[in-house]
Amino acid sequence: MATPLVVSEVAKSFTMHLRDGIKLPVVSDVTFSVAAGECVVLGGPSGIGKSSLLKMIYGNYAVDTGQILVNHQGRVVDLASADPRTIIEVRKRSLGYVSQFLRTVPRVAAIDVVAEPLIARGVPASEAREKAAELLTKLNLPEALWQLPPATFSGGEQQRVNIARGFITDHTILLLDEPTASLDATNRAVVVGMIAEKKKAGVALLGIFHDEEVREAAADRILDVQKFSPRKAIAA
C-alpha cells in the first residue's frame, strides 16, 4: 500500500500587498511522510509555521512549490496542483481535519454537525446520528446539549463537537490542529484513546499538540518544523 501522505520539497511564502508587497517566507524545503498507523507530531515554538503546514496540506493555503501527495482511494493525488473539485473529493473521502475552532453554522444542532460528514458520504441519516451520539457520549458532552446549535457552547464543548465531527469518518489521513487545547484532563485522556484507536485502524495522523502529556502519549515521532523555517536563526 502506498504511503498515505508524502510532502515533498514544499515552500510557502505570503506576499502582503497591503503592506507594500513585503514577502513573508513561511517554510521552505519541507519534506516528510506519514505512514499508515503512525502519528507524527509537529514540534517547534509558536509562529514557526506548524498550523500553516496543516493548512497547506488541507488546501486552505496554496503552496509556492513542491508536492503534497495523498493516497486517495488507491491513486496518488498531488494536492498542491489539484483543482478545487479534486480537493473537495479528497477531503470528503480521504483527508480529515480537526481545526482549533469550530466554524458553526447557524441553527444546526450539535449532533447534526457531527453526523454531517457521514451523511455527505451517503450514510443514512439515522445511522450517522447513532454514530454521532456514540462519539459525543464518549467525549462526555451532556446529552441535553445535543439538539442545540453549538454557537453558544463553551470552548471545551465546541472543541469536543469538533473532535467528534473529525473522528466520525474513516478518513485515512487525519490532521489535528491542537484538538485538546481547551479540554480538561479526563477529556484529554479520551482523545488520546481515540487517537490510539485511529492508529490501530491504520489511519495516518499528523498533529499539533502543545500539551506535553498528550504529545508524549500520541506521538510516534516528532517532526521539528524549525528546520523548515527561515526564522530558525532568530528562534534558536
Place this chain on the structure above:
Amino acid sequence: MIETPLLKVNDVSKFYGNRIGCRNVSFELWPGEVLAIVGESGSGKTTLLNCISTRLMPTTGSVEYHMRDGSYRDLYRMNEAERRFLMRTDWGFVHQNPADGLRMTVSAGANVGERLMAIGDRHYGKIRSTAIDWLERVEINAERIDDQPRAFSGGMRQRLQIARNLVTGPRLVFMDEPTGGLDVSVQARLLDLVRGLVNDLGLAAIIVTHDLAVARLLSHRMMVMKDGNVIEHGLTDRVLDDPREPYTQLLVSSILQV
C-alpha cells in the same frame, strides 16, 4: 458513470458601449457544485450572472449546457421558446428582491403551482399538495397558502421565491444576492435553509454575493471579480484564507469581526 460538467462558460464578455460589463470569463460548473461570485458593486458580477443565465446576451463568447438528454447545447443559439422552457423547468433564478421573482398579486400557492403547470401538471389537488409540501420545506405555515406574497415579510417572500424555484426539481439555480436586504437573524435562517436544500437535492448553484461569510458557508468554489475581470478563482477556503491578489487581500481584511 463518468461525470461531465453541467455548464461550460467560454470566454464570455459583455460590453455596454465602450464600458466593460465583464470580460473573457471562462469556467466550468459541475453537477452539485456551488460557485460564489464575489466583488464590490459594479464589479460585473450581476452582468456575468445575467449573461450565463441568458437574461442578457453577451457581446462575445458561448455557454454550453448539458441537457437532460445528454447533449450539450449552446445557450445563445437556442430559440426563445427552448430557453424559456429551460428557465422554467431545469433552472431556477432567485432574485435579490423577491418582488422581481414572484407574482405579488396571486396567492403563495399559485406562485409555487405556476411553475408546475408550466411543465404540464394539471391536477389541481396534486399541485396544491405539492405547493403545501414546499411551503413547509421553506418553513412557511401551510395556512398561508392562499395569502398573497404582498402580505408576507421580506424573509418569507424570499423563502417563497426559493420554493417557487425549486418545485420543478431544477438542476441549476442562479442566485443574485439572495440574502441582501434581510436582517441578520432572517439571513441566518435563509442560509441554513439554502445550504440544506442544496445538499439534499444535489443542486448546482451560482451565487452572486458581496458577503464573504455567505460565500464561505454556501460555496465550494469562488470567483473574485474586479472591474469586469475575474481576478482570482479557486477553492473557497483557499481564496478566503490565502488570498493572492491585492484586491482580494483588501476584501478579506475588510471583514468586520464580531
